[in-house]
Amino acid sequence: MENLNIKKNVEGFSISLKLILIAALILGLLIPSGMILMLIRERKERQAETINEISSKWAYAQILCGPIITIPYISRYKEGDKIIETTEYAHFTPQELNITGNLMPQRRYRGIYNVVVYRTVLSFKGNFNQLNLSKWNINENDVRWNDAFMSIGIQDMRGINKKISILWNNNNYDSEPGTKLTNLLQSGINIKIPVNLSMTSYQFSFDLDLNGSESLEFIPIGSETNVRLNSSWKNPSFQGSFIPKEKSVNESGFNASWKIIELNLNYPNQWLNDQYKINTKSNLKTPNDNSDALNSAFGVTLAQSVDIYQMTERSVKYAILFLALTFLIIFFAEMLMNKRVHAIQYILIGIALCLFYSLLIALAEYIYFSIAYLIAALTVIGLISVFTKSVFNSIRMAFNMAAVLTTLYAFLFILLKLEDYALLFGNIGLVVIIGLVMYISQKINWYGDGNTFTDTINEDPAK
Numbered sequence: 001m002e003n004l005n006i007k008k009n010v011e012g013f014s015i016s017l018k019l020i021l022i023a024a025l026i027l028g029l030l031i032p033s034g035m036i037l038m039l040i041r042e043r044k045e046r047q048a049e050t051i052n053e054i055s056s057k058w059a060y061a062q063i064l065c066g067p068i069i070t071i072p073y074i075s076r077y078k079e080g081d082k083i084i085e086t087t088e089y090a091h092f093t094p095q096e097l098n099i100t101g102n103l104m105p106q107r108r109y110r111g112i113y114n115v116v117v118y119r120t121v122l123s124f125k126g127n128f129n130q131l132n133l134s135k136w137n138i139n140e141n142d143v144r145w146n147d148a149f150m151s152i153g154i155q156d157m158r159g160i161n162k163k164i165s166i167l168w169n170n171n172n173y174d175s176e177p178g179t180k181l182t183n184l185l186q187s188g189i190n191i192k193i194p195v196n197l198s199m200t201s202y203q204f205s206f207d208l209d210l211n212g213s214e215s216l217e218f219i220p221i222g223s224e225t226n227v228r229l230n231s232s233w234k235n236p237s238f239q240g241s242f243i244p245k246e247k248s249v250n251e252s253g254f255n256a257s258w259k260i261i262e263l264n265l266n267y268p269n270q271w272l273n274d275q276y277k278i279n280t281k282s283n284l285k286t287p288n289d290n291s292d293a294l295n296s297a298f299g300v301t302l303a304q305s306v307d308i309y310q311m312t313e314r315s316v317k318y319a320i321l322f323l324a325l326t327f328l329i330i331f332f333a334e335m336l337m338n339k340r341v342h343a344i345q346y347i348l349i350g351i352a353l354c355l356f357y358s359l360l361i362a363l364a365e366y367i368y369f370s371i372a373y374l375i376a377a378l379t380v381i382g383l384i385s386v387f388t389k390s391v392f393n394s395i396r397m398a399f400n401m402a403a404v405l406t407t408l409y410a411f412l413f414i415l416l417k418l419e420d421y422a423l424l425f426g427n428i429g430l431v432v433i434i435g436l437v438m439y440i441s442q443k444i445n446w447y448g449d450g451n452t453f454t455d456t457i458n459e460d461p462a463k
Helices: 002-058 308-316 319-336 343-364 369-392 395-417 422-441
Strands: 062-079 082-092 096-110 113-129 149-154 165-168 171-174 188-192 201-213 215-219 224-231 236-240 246-250 253-261 270-272 298-302
Touching: 002 096, 002 113, 002 201, 002 308, 002 319, 002 343, 062 113, 062 201, 096 298, 149 201, 171 188, 201 215, 215 224, 215 236, 224 298, 236 253, 253 298, 308 343, 308 369, 308 395, 319 343, 319 369, 319 395, 343 369, 369 395, 395 422
Parallel strands: 062 215, 096 224
Antiparallel strands: 062 082, 062 149, 082 270, 096 113, 113 201, 149 188, 165 171, 165 201, 215 298, 224 253, 236 298, 246 253
16 A cells, blocks of 8 residues: 555656656747747847838938928117017918828849838918917018028928929929028928018919838828828838828829818927927927827828838747747647656657748748748648657647647747737637636646546557
8 A cells, every 4th residue: 555655656647757857948939930020029129120221322211391482680689778679480380281292112132031112293272361470579671571482391302303493482492401490390401481470371382202111191281281192002101190091002103181270289380590490300399398199290101011120020929939849839749648758759849840940931031921830830841740650659649639630730820910809819819718728737646646637548649
């Protein structure tokens, strides 16, 4: 009787020790998984460097703002016995601004990497109301009407393809590079235009032929801004503070239109000096405001259909799940078939599971992600199934392992595709998996009684 109890204790201790060893192996195999994750991030950084290099030769993402009319005036103040004169500025935005354009995307390649660039031709039309400074109690004689100018903010000046001239009340005026007030607009063009107090309205129009990379944004100004864009790009990502009022996306491309009115904005259609600062960095700030809380830009990004590095990085985060479940299956089979599996054999299977991620990223850089995923998964499933057949000398066990791994990789692929529902679907899947593991674990006598499983199962190893 005493010998039987000792045997039970030894068997229970042996099972516990094996589980501890398996847990240690799983944790140890997270190291190569982490190394693969570092490799993926390194490749992602290399891709970003390549995109930046190509964009630097074409033009970066474009952010457009304007037009804004600026009228200088003389301000006087007393300092001691002296009267000091300074030049200050009044800024006016359009009563209505209408922008229409077409984005013509292109792919530029550098080795295995590519970046989406575009050329766009935008038509600007609109009007200004009377430019009246009397609301600020500025004397009309102090206004320098002849020095008035218009500013248009353009993020990357290298993208301009043609000379820009503006039709201002039926007269053409040529633009000059740079903005006269960099604290208003950091980069862009300026045009000297005629204005006077007697004019009650001004009509303007101009075309902008522009290169850019990946995205095109606008900073809305004035009482009403209307933007309409179309393109042959099938995967647009609408971004920024305003979504399109109307949009359609299909296999032939997209059409989108925005309408923003003054009440949607955190700044008026006219102000003095640096009371408000608009720039082509996608933000508008009040003085001493260092936050991006007033960001008002909106637009579209020509998004890549699949970010292979992001998808692969997300898949690596499930590595511990694959290792744990695969090792548990092998452990249960080990108990079921009374077949001892060496730690080295566990390690080899774990390395094969980790190999999936490096194989996936290596293939996805050259072919479609879905095809790369299928090839990598079938390779690892076949490798582990054949190895399981040799370890257990059982064709049935090899088929069972292949079925389980196929289910796991199919489950992971669905999680990668269902970004919005990944958390919900993933938790449902985990509950089902844990339930199956609990069911199988009921058959094991964890304390040992001379028979590891409660139900005696005889299996012909040749089957």
